[in-house]
């Protein structure tokens with residue numbers, strides 16, 4: 001029988017570890033998430049159902065150690081030549097179960113890209129922060145604090161705005177950075193994260209990349225306050241809230257790299273964010289395929305399963321076609337992160353534009369796939385018991401985050417068409 | 423300018439009374455619904471939704487609207503009611519599509535027995551007091567044939583849908599049986615069901631439409647199931663085990679297929695009107711966002727890429743509204759356009775309902791694109807509309823709806 005594993009991906013790109021790690025996560029998804037995920041929606045504030053699943057994934061399977069170098073207790077994936085496609089598989093498997101958990105896991109890894117991925121491994125900061133994640137028997141989370149009340153897109157639009165709209169400031173005072181500002185919406189906030197990567201400016205209003213600063217702030221630092229989680233359409237397994245930084249002092253060395261390089265490697269962060277978003281979507285689409293296959297095989301109309309009706313088969317075919325194409329594109333995008341020498345620097349504008357293009361396409365298709373699947377199922381499509389509606393609600397946010405669809409369009413147009421004012 | 427005036431609709435088809443009703447619903451919406459609707463998802467004890475429905479159904483009196491005057495109703499039971507209904511439901515949908523959807527079911531379920539020229543005097547005499555002589559909310563729940571069944575049950579079929587319930591001749595009564603039937607709306611809150619059944623031993627037709635009071639013996643209503651949106655509408659699967667109702671509750675003088683098309687034509691109109699209200703509310707919200715949010719140094723709406731998306735939102739509202747009002751007018755003039763149950767009118771009403779409900783999902787999805795996190799956050803007041811209209815859209819039945827259209831336009835014989 002055909003299964004989700006029959007959707008194509010370029011096999012020669014895959015990591016030797018991917019079968020093993022992918023298999024463990026598949027098992028976790030089947031046992032610890034899929035049977036309970038319908039309860040997540042009501043559990044958005046307390047995470048009574050979400051936390052045990054997170055603990056299994058982060059601590060028992062050990063995902064929170066994944067990218068940290070081996071020398072500091074991690075798995076060392078940050079130094080691997082296959083981290084891109086391996087993470088694509090991991091996020092696809094987690095996303096198949098729940099894209100909210102997928103984003104919570106990916107974001108724990110997200111700010112660490114600045115310091116724990118080759119060729120730019122900041123050994124000092126790895127030694128400083130790795131124990132928080134690697135010597136813990138409780139789940140540990142990180143958050144990437146970019147978005148501010150006046151808007152997230154312009155902050156991520158480094159190509160055009162160069163950080164001009166960032167209002168969170170970092171001032172050097174002796175050996176310490178003093179941070180002031182207000183962020184909102186980062187994944188893993190609302191009391192979840194242990195470590196923040198904070199996007200700041202050293203000179204408010206400047207669009208000089210040298211003034212862009214990426215500074216790590218442990219969540220328990222004095223002057224950091226987090227708000228209550230927000231209620232939203234979906235993604236209940238991810239908590240998001242306000243964070244206020246009031247004269248927060250951290251050691252000077254907590255700035256990832258310094259003038260120029262922070263902005264440069266932040267582009268790689270964006271690039272990874274786009275690839276991971278696409279992988280979450282592929283996972284959600286594959287699960288939608290599974291559910292739909294069951295529904296349309298078992299529901300009988302005039303003596304035949306629904307899938308034998310040509311109008312239904314046409315919809316099913318479009319869904320499979322989109323998954324097939326999106327999966328190949330996502331793994332190709334991930335591969336570019338593993339082979340920069342063949343493609344482009346991970347932090348190049350080209351990399352950002354191309355990964356945004358893939359993310360935009362896959363997220364749009366994912367919305368279409370889940371939307372059409374729900375419509376095909378009639379009243380059962382909006383019934384929580386079937387889970388398709390959950391994916392539909394959850395994945396909408398993947399289109400909206402990281403600057404939204406329009407920023408993806410502008411960055412893609414800028415690179416491919418040489419636009420100068422977008 | 424008011425949003426309702428910005429989007430064109432043929433005003434010459436409306437009466438002054440229609441505007442009066444719409445403005446009292448607007449007042450109800452502003453007071454009873456809009457300030458509370460963000461809490462509706464967690465209103466497990468019906469403390470917010472219940473009183474709001476009561477004000478609309480009982481105090482404003484929507485539940486009496488379509489019963490003939492001589493049985494205590496408001497007497498708006500001629501096809502001319504269509505424009506009144508559309509204008510009213512636009513206002514309800516603007517506030518809460520879920521309440522609009524409850525009313526859509528309650529209203530369209532009665533069309534086969536209470537709408538001119540087919541007033542079923544016996545059934546109205548018996549059933550109207552339930553809705554008209556009371557201070558309690560009364561809700562109707564249509565149980566339509568489904569598109570397929572997990573157990574392959576196929577007691578009969580109608581317009582490409584499977585009938586799971588049966589109605590057996592039992593002398594002066596009719597006995598209804600059916601397992602795990604899923605109503606279009608309100609299965610967990612209904613006072614009256616309208617059920618399409620495969621007729622067994624009844625003189626009329628192979629399909630019969632029967633009205634079944636929810637307190638009849640043998641009815642089991644499950645706990646409402648959780649769904650994407652329309653939280654105000656407590657829908658649940660319903661079981662009928664040898665439920666006996668008086669024979670006069672069966673619309674035996676009318677063909678089952680005729681009743682089916684009539685209910686769906688009216689329901690499609692109602693669902694479309696609710697979606698227009700919902701889209702108009704979102705239009706206002708995203709307009710305000712476009713004026714006040716700054717992107718790339720200027721108001722969001724002044725970025726041409728965003729303006730193009732805003733245009734799509736407005737476009738969906740404008741076209742959907744014109745279409746819906748035209749269907750309302752067609753239903754009001756059966757002499758010109760055909761009866762609500764004619765294949766032609768049924769097809770047009772289906773086509774417009776499919777178009778408008780999916781336009782609503784698209785328009786609100788586009789508004790969310792521009793509002794990003796604020797669009798996704800409950801406090802942004804848009805995401806609930808998005809979930810609500812999606813739930814309405816899936817209930818309109820996409821594939822069977824497409825088959826309805828193909829069947830009429832292309833003379834398909836086996837769909």
Ligand SMILES: Cc1cc2nc3c(=O)[nH]c(=O)nc-3n(C[C@H](O)[C@H](O)[C@H](O)COP(=O)(O)OP(=O)(O)OC[C@H]3O[C@@H](n4cnc5c(N)ncnc54)[C@H](O)[C@@H]3O)c2cc1C
Nearest residue numbers: 146147151152153185186187401402403404406407794795
């Ligand atoms: C579940 C979830 C997880 C999130 N995770 C994080 C996180 O980990 N870290 C974080 O910092 N934030 C996070 N966010 C916030 C998210 O990334 C932002 O919402 C997003 O970047 C858009 O910012 P905004 O909401 O402020 O919208 P705005 O910046 O106000 O943008 C509004 C709209 O403007 C349009 N637009 C954008 N750029 C342009 C342009 N150049 N030209 C024309 N139009 C444009 C787009 O349609 C956009 O949607 C998260 C949000 C949610 C709901």
